[in-house]
Amino acid sequence: MNPVNPERLSVEFHSAPYGLAMSVSGDLDAGTAGAFRRQADGLSMGDGPLYVLLDLTGLSFCDSSGLSALIGLWRRVMETSGLLALTGAHGVAARILHTTAMHQVFRLYPSQEEAIAALTSAQPPTPA
Numbered sequence: 667m668n669p670v671n672p673e674r675l676s677v678e679f680h681s682a683p684y685g686l687a688m689s690v691s692g693d694l695d696a697g698t699a700g701a702f703r704r705q706a707d708g709l710s711m712g713d714g715p716l717y718v719l720l721d722l723t724g725l726s727f728c729d730s731s732g733l734s735a736l737i738g739l740w741r742r743v744m745e746t747s748g749l750l751a752l753t754g755a756h757g758v759a760a761r762i763l764h765t766t767a768m769h770q771v772f773r774l775y776p777s778q779e780e781a782i783a784a785l786t787s788a789q790p791p792t793p794a
Contacts, residue, residue, distance in 0.1 A: 674698050676724070677705055684785040685717025685748070691724025694732030694759075702732075706739040715748035717785045721778065723754030728762050740772060749773065749788045751781035 675698035676691045686709065694702060709716055720739070728736075743750040752774050755763055763769045775781035 675702065677702060679705075679709075682719070682782075684719065684782050684789070687719050687721070689721040689724060691726070693727040694725060694735060695727060695729045696731040699731040699735040702735045703738050706735070706742055709739075709742060715746045715789075716743045716750075717748050717789060718743055718750045719778065719781050719785060720750060720752050721754045722752060722759050723756070725754070725759045726757070728759045730762075733762055733766060733768065736772070737768070749785055751775055751785050753778050753781045 674693050676689075678689045680687050690702070692698070709718070718739070720736075740750050750773065752772050753776070755769075755774055760769075763772065763774070773781075773784065775784065
């Protein structure tokens, strides 16, 4: 849960077999993007790459500040040679991703199952 403005943005995390699952609901805008960035900056899976599924189904609004926060998360994941998979982009979020051509940068998946498959196949095999 976002401690700065919980009535406007909720960010939930939990570990999953493929890495880290995140879900965002509410407004990701100038008033909430800073809190989102701080939470994203703290993500870690130890020393290895980050594999993150970000579910945007509950996102009701996203402006340029919110897009910048998403790009910051993407950069954080890329710094670890990991993968960020987005699902549930709809409405304003989908529109801003397509208008800015960021849909060509982010990996967008129509379902969580497809995103999980991509995250799972991107990871190196576990040593026996």
